[in-house]
Amino acid sequence: MLSREESELLTRAGPGTAAGDYFRRFWLPALLATEVPAPDCPPVRLRILGEDLVAFRDTEGRVGMVDEYCPHRRASLFWGRNEECGLRCVYHGWKFEVSGACVDMPNEPPEYGLDNKVRIVAYPTREYGGIIWAYLGPAERLPELPKLEWARVPESHRYISKRRQETNYLQAIEGGIDSSHSNFLHASVDAFRVTPDYVEKVKNSSNLRARYHLLDRVPRFTVKKTDYGLVIAVRRNAGEDTYYWRLTQFLLPSHTIIPYQKGLSIHGHCWVPRDDETCWVWTMSWNPEAPLSAEEWKTIREGTFVHADVDPVSFRPYRNKDNDYQIDRAEQRNHSMTGIHGFAAQDQAIQESMGPIVDRTRERLGTSDTAIIAMRRLLLQQMRALRDDQEPFAAHHGAIYWVRSASLLLKRDVPFDEGARDLVAAQV
Ligand code: FES
Numbered sequence: 001m002l003s004r005e006e007s008e009l010l011t012r013a014g015p016g017t018a019a020g021d022y023f024r025r026f027w028l029p030a031l032l033a034t035e036v037p038a039p040d041c042p043p044v045r046l047r048i049l050g051e052d053l054v055a056f057r058d059t060e061g062r063v064g065m066v067d068e069y070c071p072h073r074r075a076s077l078f079w080g081r082n083e084e085c086g087l088r089c090v091y092h093g094w095k096f097e098v099s100g101a102c103v104d105m106p107n108e109p110p111e112y113g114l115d116n117k118v119r120i121v122a123y124p125t126r127e128y129g130g131i132i133w134a135y136l137g138p139a140e141r142l143p144e145l146p147k148l149e150w151a152r153v154p155e156s157h158r159y160i161s162k163r164r165q166e167t168n169y170l171q172a173i174e175g176g177i178d179s180s181h182s183n184f185l186h187a188s189v190d191a192f193r194v195t196p197d198y199v200e201k202v203k204n205s206s207n208l209r210a211r212y213h214l215l216d217r218v219p220r221f222t223v224k225k226t227d228y229g230l231v232i233a234v235r236r237n238a239g240e241d242t243y244y245w246r247l248t249q250f251l252l253p254s255h256t257i258i259p260y261q262k263g264l265s266i267h268g269h270c271w272v273p274r275d276d277e278t279c280w281v282w283t284m285s286w287n288p289e290a291p292l293s294a295e296e297w298k299t300i301r302e303g304t305f306v307h308a309d310v311d312p313v314s315f316r317p318y319r320n321k322d323n324d325y326q327i328d329r330a331e332q333r334n335h336s337m338t339g340i341h342g343f344a345a346q347d348q349a350i351q352e353s354m355g356p357i358v359d360r361t362r363e364r365l366g367t368s369d370t371a372i373i374a375m376r377r378l379l380l381q382q383m384r385a386l387r388d389d390q391e392p393f394a395a396h397h398g399a400i401y402w403v404r405s406a407s408l409l410l411k412r413d414v415p416f417d418e419g420a421r422d423l424v425a426a427q428v
């Protein structure tokens, strides 16, 4: 449970708020690079941290990100012409460079000199890992890009998608680090009921997750604070003298890495406030060793797992609350717990069902919410520290993001962090 004041502090992300200032200290995923694919391509709209922006790739290939509204009389630059190293407002022709400088004002006399004085709000961008990142903070605090693994593998080894969710970002992070929901929300009815057929199917399966989730549905949580955020260790009984551990990271301000099983691709998320009541859900799948396989591409295309099918302009999923996420009640009766197709839509449906900003003063948290409690505490502490002029360490140390999630079987007397270190040493 959070107090109303804490909840307000964590969830409001517009300019001048505590969470808003905090997010404005980091590079944030803003656009898929494919949204601005080539020099002088059409501009795109973007809402992020409560601000309406327009992005464009200029003639030189640089990506500009500027206030959507022209400083002259506030027309939208989304309708602008992207031409010869600048975006021109089509109302009266004022033209802006990626830096925000107004370089042409064809309806004003040159001797008036206005074009030297007028600027539009413009934010720095970087193209990195298939994404255009934006920095909306103070110029003198420019952070480092996070050295996340998915951003550094070859393009053929990864797939990135984004979708718009109609909840506050915090609710979405909470869903992402809540390891206990997958046994229910994403389960089949057979898995939930532990039917003999299901037991037969998974008891010797190479899918360790399914096997050990079956044996122990009450995971134990340990959370450790690190310099990048948190490592969340979830323990299940495996054999007589072993535990099955799943290690996931929460990386500031809002990245996660889902536990990795060798041989399969890794998945991660990043959640970025769009405004207080909506967020961008970024989902990354990558294979550190090889290009994504035909099987992996099939799963992505069919939207059965972590990526959703979205409208290519609004990035709103086709399964959304207006059509009840296309729920199939017969499917729910007979096969899956939700009757909703795909993990992404299942997460979105349940998180949106809580309202755009869940009332955290009315929750009853349990031990399975340990990671959520730790994450909120960490973000609150970070946001309050920034208000006291303590800059976030992670924003300026991109190398600390060079970590990987894990799932491992360890003897019961081996602490998970030691076991994980041994695993890394064995792989090097
Ligand atoms: S409103 Fe943009 S040039 Fe006038």
Ligand SMILES: [Fe+2]
Binding pocket: 175, 181, 182, 185, 186, 343, 347
């Ligand atoms: Fe989920």
